[in-house]
Amino acid sequence: MQRHKTREVRCGKLVIGGDHPIWVQSLTTTKTADVEATRTEIRSMLDAGCEIVRVAVFDQADAQALGAVKSFLGDLPLVADIHFNYKFALTAIEQGAEKVRLNPGNIAGLSGEFGTLGRERVKIVAEAARRKGVCMRVGVNSGSIEKDLLEKHGYPKPECMVESALRHVEWLERCGFRDLVVSIKSTNTQWMIENYRLWAKASDVPTHLGVTEAGLPGYGTLKSAIGIGSLLCDGIGDTIRVSLTGEKALEVRAAFDILKACGRRVLSPELVACPECGRIAIDLKKVVNEVRERIRDVTIPIRISLLGCAVNGPGEAAEADLGIAGERGQGILFKKGRLVRRIKEADMVDELEKEVRAMAAERDAAAAPITVRHQ
Numbered sequence: 260m261q262r263h264k265t266r267e268v269r270c271g272k273l274v275i276g277g278d279h280p281i282w283v284q285s286l287t288t289t290k291t292a293d294v295e296a297t298r299t300e301i302r303s304m305l306d307a308g309c310e311i312v313r314v315a316v317f318d319q320a321d322a323q324a325l326g327a328v329k330s331f332l333g334d335l336p337l338v339a340d341i342h343f344n345y346k347f348a349l350t351a352i353e354q355g356a357e358k359v360r361l362n363p364g365n366i367a368g369l370s371g372e373f374g375t376l377g378r379e380r381v382k383i384v385a386e387a388a389r390r391k392g393v394c395m396r397v398g399v400n401s402g403s404i405e406k407d408l409l410e411k412h413g414y415p416k417p418e419c420m421v422e423s424a425l426r427h428v429e430w431l432e433r434c435g436f437r438d439l440v441v442s443i444k445s446t447n448t449q450w451m452i453e454n455y456r457l458w459a460k461a462s463d464v465p466t467h468l469g470v471t472e473a474g475l476p477g478y479g480t481l482k483s484a485i486g487i488g489s490l491l492c493d494g495i496g497d498t499i500r501v502s503l504t505g506e507k508a509l510e511v512r513a514a515f516d517i518l519k520a521c522g523r524r525v526l527s528p529e530l531v532a533c534p535e536c537g538r539i540a541i542d543l544k545k546v547v548n549e550v551r552e553r554i555r556d557v558t559i560p561i562r563i564s565l566l567g568c569a570v571n572g573p574g575e576a577a578e579a580d581l582g583i584a585g586e587r588g589q590g591i592l593f594k595k596g597r598l599v600r601r602i603k604e605a606d607m608v609d610e611l612e613k614e615v616r617a618m619a620a621e622r623d624a625a626a627a628p629i630t631v632r633h634q
């Protein structure tokens with residue numbers, strides 16, 4: 260699976276694009292000026308593994324608070340999400356944000372046009388960003404498309420969204436600013452996929468992927484998995500966010516699961532389990548749940564296959580690093596596709612955990628890179 264070639268853009272200590280990892284981002288829900296509440300929410304996002312933290316900047320108080328938020332984050336990149344007022348972007352840059360997300364269509368001053376005034380304001384932000392080594396995400400969405408493009412295309416269909424994003428990128432590049440990332444999100448999953456596919460044909464600017472307002476965990480996660488996952492499988496996408504209503508740690512975990520399922524970035528073991536049927540020979544649900552909890556801290560990209568019976572066991576376990584196929588009251592342990600021994604059902608979880616930890620220790624000893632399988 261070839262990754263779409265994009266330019267490299269520095270974002271604080273991280274580099275976005277090129278062959279660099281696809282980073283996971285999330286957005287706080289607090290009023291940013293409430294620094295304590297914002298820090299508390301960020302802590303839960305970081306515990307889940309979030310790598311780029313975005314906060315909303317609704318007014319000058321939020322923009323002024325970014326310095327305090329940034330000091331808590333250390334060297335993890337902070338993104339300031341700006342709407343409408345370019346002066347907030349200037350304050351955010353002064354306060355230490357490593358990236359500003361703005362929509363030039365909105366910065367124009369709600370006129371629905373990207374005219375002289377809007378262009379000048381965007382240029383002022385770009386110049387301030389360049390002086391501080393700050394990158395910028397041009398975030399186009401269906402609500403911010405310029406009037407003339409809406410008239411031309413009739414409605415904000417993918418061609419219209421991409422034309423708007425290209426127009427903004429072109430202006431920023433004419434201003435001499437190239438440290439850009441683009442997002443062209445949509446709540447419509449099919450359009451979202453089409454937006455980014457068209458973009459990838461037209462530009463080398465890295466992309467931030469997401470399905471806007473995906474909804475509650477469950478259906479929202481599924482929509483995001485289809486939208487983001489389809490593009491990742493095409494090789495498109497340099498940062499991702501799963502936009503869910505609710506606890507932010509959930510969207511961070513969902514993002515890592517999508518990366519893992521697409522084979523784009525595998526940072527933990529993948530548990531493969533059969534759906535069970537009438538041939539089931541062990542309490543598979545119990546084993547799978549217990550194994551998952553026991554190895555939460557393990558960070559090697561191995562595949563563990565757990566199958567309820569031996570019907571498909573040997574064949575399917577051949578693809579896994581470790582596997583168990585149930586027999587009546589016991590299980591057959593496979594390692595790298597070879598039958599190793601039989602284990603009593605009661606000992607299965609302990610034995611599997613031991614094997615996983617032994618593999619992790621072997622990798623550590625060999626000092627093999629353990630974080631990225633396919634990049």
Ligand code: SF4
Pocket residue numbers: 533534535536537538539540566567568569570571572
């Ligand atoms: S592995 Fe065995 S128990 Fe599981 S679904 Fe397949 S046949 Fe059924």
